Amino acid sequence: MSHHTIEVDNLSFCYPDGHAALHDVTFHIHMGEKVALVGQNGSGKSTLLLHLNGVLRSTSGSIKVGGLPLNDANLGQIRAWVGLVFQNPDDQLFSPRVRQDVAFGPLHMGLPDAEVNARVEKALAAVRMSDYADRVSFHLSIGEKKRIAVATVLSMDPQILVMDEPSAGLDPRARRNLINLLHDLHDQTMLLSTHDMRLAAEVCPRTIVLSGGRVVADGPTRDLLYDAALMEQHGLETP
Amino acid sequence: MGFAFQERYQAGDSPLHLLDARVKVVATLLLILGIVLTPQFAWPAYPLIWALLAGLSIIGGIGIGRLARTATLALPFTLAAITLLFTTPGSPLVQVLGLTITDAGLGRFLAIVLKSWLAVQAALLLAMTTHFTDLLWALNSLRLPATLIAIISFMYRYLFTLREETERLLRARASRMAASPTGRAGGSLAWRARVAGGMVGNLFLRSYERSERVYAAMLARGYKGQLRTLNAPPLSRRAVLLGAVPVAILLLIELVALIWWR
Amino acid sequence: MFSPILALHIPDGFLSVPVSLIGWALTIGIIFLALRQTRDQLGERQIPLMGVLAAFIFAAQMINFPVAGGTSGHLLGGVLASILLGPWAAVLVMTSVVAVQALLFQDGGLLVLGFNIFNMGILNAFIGYAVYSAAQRVLGSSRISLIVGAAVGAWLGVQLAALATALQLAISGTSPLNIALPAMVGVHALIGVGEALITVGALLFIRQTRPDLLGEPARSATRGTALVAAGLVIALAVTLISPLADPNPDGLERVAEDQGFIETAQSAPYEILPDYTVPFISDQALTTIAAGVIGVLIVAGISFAVARVNRRASEST
Numbered sequence: 013m014s015h016h017t018i019e020v021d022n023l024s025f026c027y028p029d030g031h032a033a034l035h036d037v038t039f040h041i042h043m044g045e046k047v048a049l050v051g052q053n054g055s056g057k058s059t060l061l062l063h064l065n066g067v068l069r070s071t072s073g074s075i076k077v078g079g080l081p082l083n084d085a086n087l088g089q090i091r092a093w094v095g096l097v098f099q100n101p102d103d104q105l106f107s108p109r110v111r112q113d114v115a116f117g118p119l120h121m122g123l124p125d126a127e128v129n130a131r132v133e134k135a136l137a138a139v140r141m142s143d144y145a146d147r148v149s150f151h152l153s154i155g156e157k158k159r160i161a162v163a164t165v166l167s168m169d170p171q172i173l174v175m176d177e178p179s180a181g182l183d184p185r186a187r188r189n190l191i192n193l194l195h196d197l198h199d200q201t202m203l204l205s206t207h208d209m210r211l212a213a214e215v216c217p218r219t220i221v222l223s224g225g226r227v228v229a230d231g232p233t234r235d236l237l238y239d240a241a242l243m244e245q246h247g248l249e250t251p
Numbered sequence: 252m253g254f255a256f257q258e259r260y261q262a263g264d265s266p267l268h269l270l271d272a273r274v275k276v277v278a279t280l281l282l283i284l285g286i287v288l289t290p291q292f293a294w295p296a297y298p299l300i301w302a303l304l305a306g307l308s309i310i311g312g313i314g315i316g317r318l319a320r321t322a323t324l325a326l327p328f329t330l331a332a333i334t335l336l337f338t339t340p341g342s343p344l345v346q347v348l349g350l351t352i353t354d355a356g357l358g359r360f361l362a363i364v365l366k367s368w369l370a371v372q373a374a375l376l377l378a379m380t381t382h383f384t385d386l387l388w389a390l391n392s393l394r395l396p397a398t399l400i401a402i403i404s405f406m407y408r409y410l411f412t413l414r415e416e417t418e419r420l421l422r423a424r425a426s427r428m429a430a431s432p433t434g435r436a437g438g439s440l441a442w443r444a445r446v447a448g449g450m451v452g453n454l455f456l457r458s459y460e461r462s463e464r465v466y467a468a469m470l471a472r473g474y475k476g477q478l479r480t481l482n483a484p485p486l487s488r489r490a491v492l493l494g495a496v497p498v499a500i501l502l503l504i505e506l507v508a509l510i511w512w513r
Numbered sequence: 514m515f516s517p518i519l520a521l522h523i524p525d526g527f528l529s530v531p532v533s534l535i536g537w538a539l540t541i542g543i544i545f546l547a548l549r550q551t552r553d554q555l556g557e558r559q560i561p562l563m564g565v566l567a568a569f570i571f572a573a574q575m576i577n578f579p580v581a582g583g584t585s586g587h588l589l590g591g592v593l594a595s596i597l598l599g600p601w602a603a604v605l606v607m608t609s610v611v612a613v614q615a616l617l618f619q620d621g622g623l624l625v626l627g628f629n630i631f632n633m634g635i636l637n638a639f640i641g642y643a644v645y646s647a648a649q650r651v652l653g654s655s656r657i658s659l660i661v662g663a664a665v666g667a668w669l670g671v672q673l674a675a676l677a678t679a680l681q682l683a684i685s686g687t688s689p690l691n692i693a694l695p696a697m698v699g700v701h702a703l704i705g706v707g708e709a710l711i712t713v714g715a716l717l718f719i720r721q722t723r724p725d726l727l728g729e730p731a732r733s734a735t736r737g738t739a740l741v742a743a744g745l746v747i748a749l750a751v752t753l754i755s756p757l758a759d760p761n762p763d764g765l766e767r768v769a770e771d772q773g774f775i776e777t778a779q780s781a782p783y784e785i786l787p788d789y790t791v792p793f794i795s796d797q798a799l800t801t802i803a804a805g806v807i808g809v810l811i812v813a814g815i816s817f818a819v820a821r822v823n824r825r826a827s828e829s830t
Contacts, residue, residue: 062467065471067470067471091470092473094471098467098468103461103468104468106408106468107404107408108384119480120475120479121473122479150412165472258617259617259618283623283624287526288530325619328524331527331687331697332688334688334689334692335689338689363687364526367525367622368526369526370524370526371524371525371622374615374619374623375619386616396545398552399605399608399609401560402560402563402567403567405563405567406568406610406613407568407617409564409568413565413568413572417573417576441710444707445714445717446714447576447710447714448713449714449715449718451573451576452714452716452717452718454572455566455573455597456723458565458569459562459565459566459726461565462562462564462565465561476556476557
């Protein structure tokens, strides 16, 4: 049985307006790997991430998570396994209070109230934000919001953490705190889309480069990110 | 901007703050109902009701003066009732600008102004001692439609986010809309309206797209069209009794007013 | 300052208790219908969509533009919301806006919240939408029909909200109709122009940027909309015309000087029944209003039934 894995094979996707965002994307991620997904704006990173727990559904190609094919029958299970952290924490934190937001996932998994509360405490402790449970999300700083956003998926006890641009908009200290947090999370397989090459180099041993909706490189981070020609060709830069 | 809405909630741990929000909602509605039902010429009743509200504001740690001042916010609306001064039949009191103010007219007008002012104070007491999220929670467990409460809850979450976006838009407009030396704002009326309309349209699109991202974030965390919330704790008898005290006092004032003062 | 937006937010104390309760009864009924309609039309998307758009309307009300002489144009937003989302969703969006203004900022009372929602969120939304979709039907979905339909709809929506407010104040004995009506409607004839200009401007912007968003609610609108709008207009017209149809042509002055009436008024134990001395407040008038209210509810019920039957029919084919 394969836990904590992602297998994407020959995935293609067109938006309803005809814009083709992904072409024949294939990659496999093993249990416990931390992988960076890099590419220019519009290269298809966010579109790809939205497929991983079925927010977007493609008819061409296949996705397996933890060995289960992504289909209507497995959708609920896969959404519990894949914790998706959106780029803008203001989209992710849609409840007035922090506690309500962290409880949202476990509540919709149908867990009893006592278990939900226990998970909220545990998830907030994991991102070191236990004191923030009764705060109003709107008043938090963006760094605090990011951490809470991570907690909102940790409370679902996911096998896989998928994050879109985790360090975007953070000041240096908040960014450093976030990198430390990502280092501390050992239980999850991780896929991070990012423009932050230093974050990729520091957190992820493996990197996938996406360009024009295609996988153009996939290998050890230290080989790819320091390949100046490759980086330049796809509108990126070395760390 | 003339629109500087501030949340009125005052953080605190007074008995009024700690009282079950469901009790506060119901008690506030009953108080407002009682205030509006006061026989209009029962003059001694008004200071007594005010004393009741002032007492509550002391318990809630809100200054009496502050509550009274903030409650004047509805006073501009009294313009709508001002004609009562002249049109209510009664014995003439004074002549103003050729119009006759009657005693009954003055009485009716004052009664409306006082009732409105007192009712706003009651509503303010609720808003100042109850966080809006607790208010929504209370309305939800008082069986208001869950969908409507959920919509309002989302609205509250994005209210201030969108207000900030709007303020940024307004600043951007102001920085480009220099007034000419004659002091007149630039452009024709239609052009200015077009700019304002464009801002509203722009804001709509941003909001619409945000709602799609929020929906995706909800789906990603297992939302299937049915919102779930944590169960409400049972209502304690003590809270109900506490909430009943001001309502009972008001009832007493109203009874006395009905028997002796009308 | 008598801000134009405040002018339609009635505070507590200005409407009598029975009038307030009629407002609640009407509004609760229509909100209930709106909840059913939007659940069927928008499904699970409805909660985030309407929540964020309610916040949008609230924020959009901050956007103003100078008109002349220190006054400025504002947006109420009910008609814009109904053109963008359809009238039923607009009812819920505007209900949220008006309720939050009352609960959070005490802008408008709680006991009178029923009628505040009705005036600014229901009447407004249905009338504006009916005019807009009529223009679309007559003129086709062109730029001109959008401008004409939205402008007339927005202006009329504000006018009717003002008219309804004046009526409710008059029936409550707070402001005589012969003064309140021209004053409110006169002021809002100007405010309505601001509303129309911003509504049209916003729609033109959206038509340019995301034309796909403008077609949607028009397609999903039910025939019920026109019926509800017609019902609301008829009810308003009836309540408005009833005093004019008074068999005593000079009733206004006569009753005003009728001392007997004042005595009755003063002997009323409580203000449950409005005791103001405008001829309007007679048992017949109250009956007429009740009839109007019942009429609206019946029309709403019929439209709901029609909508259901239509859907069943389309589902079974």
